[in-house]
Amino acid sequence: GRVVALVPAAGQGVRLGASMPKAFVPVGGSPMLTLAVDGLIASGVVDHVVIMVPAELVSTTAALLDRAQSSAAPEIPVTVVAGGSERTDSVRAGLAAAPDAALVLVHDAARALTPPALVAQVVAALRAGHRAVVPGLPVADTIKSVDASGVVTGTPDRAALRAIQTPQGFDAELLRAAYALDVPATDDAGLVELLGAQVHVVPGDPRAFKITTPLDLHLATSLLADDRV
Ligand code: CTP
Ligand code: MG
Known part of the structure; x- marks a missing residue:
């Protein structure tokens, strides 16, 4: 079946x-x-890429990728659509652009x-x-839950914790059903879990870290x- 990669790229980057x-x-x-799209295409397992960007940057992005793509892999179509105000809105917009x-x-x-x-x-x-498949890495820090006044309420067993990355992969029907729930979530698998479906973890990769802060950008x-050396 066709593999479509949805790339949420519509955030503002407040923390960066x-x-x-x-x-x-x-x-x-x-x-x-x-870089993210190049990596998806280089995997050789993606048939179509849909990028969700801020609405005012849709045409700019299409032009940017046309230039970059001519050499890379012209046979993989890349579609650019407007994302939304929350990440879930952006993914929902991407899903709508990938009916096949x-x-x-x-x-x-x-x-x-x-x-x-x-x-x-x-x-x-x-x-x-x-x-449903997510990449996960062992957690290096001890993680504690904390209440609103800053008091520790628990320390989950670190051995059972994973830091979850992307790409997250789904049977398309399952992800569409999850998004029909219309509730907020910080990752896509979280919505699938609400449906009661099993989510399988594969080993993640440290290089798949999310560039969130200036320190992350420095590392990248x-x-x-x-x-390149
Ligand atoms: N994203 C999106 N649409 C949104 C919010 C986020 O497509 N409304 C995307 C971001 O562009 C990013 C990914 O989701 O590629 C992960 O989100 P995050 O790292 O939180 O990025 P930002 O929301 O841009 O950053 P911040 O939360 O610091 O503003
Ligand atoms: Mg964000």
Whole structure:
């Protein structure tokens, strides 16, 4: 079945604090969203890419990608649509632009350095029969729950915790059903969990970290510079 990758890139990037929406901030000379899309295409397992950007940047983005794509993989179509005010609104807009998808990947533009092999591993787990697949890494810090007055209310067993990344992969019908719930969530698998469906974890990759703060951008820039030596 067709694999469609939805790329949420419509956020403002408040925590990064750059002068433009985060997905358009260059890392080593290329906008994050270009790097993320290149990685998806390089995986060889994606048939169509749909990028969700701020409404006022739809035509700019289409032009940017036309230039970048001519050499990369002209046979993989890339569609640009307007996202929404919350990430879930953006993913919903992307889903609407992918009516022919059998499998859907949702992959943050902000995870610009994600290795193509991780994308392939998520799709392989879907092909092996899992209907929802997320990459996860062991947690290095101890995580505590804290109440509104700053008092610790619990310490979950770290061995049972994973930090979850993207791409997250889904059977398209399952993800559409999850999005029909119309409730807020910080990740797509969270919505699928509300349906009671099982979510399968595959090993994540540290290079799939999300560029959120200036420190993350610094790390991404130096990693890219190292790669090019
Ligand atoms: N995103 C989106 N639409 C939104 C909000 C976020 O498509 N309304 C995308 C972002 O562009 C990003 C991904 O979802 O690629 C992960 O979100 P996050 O890292 O929170 O990015 P921002 O929302 O842009 O950053 P911030 O929360 O710091 O403003
Ligand atoms: Mg955000």
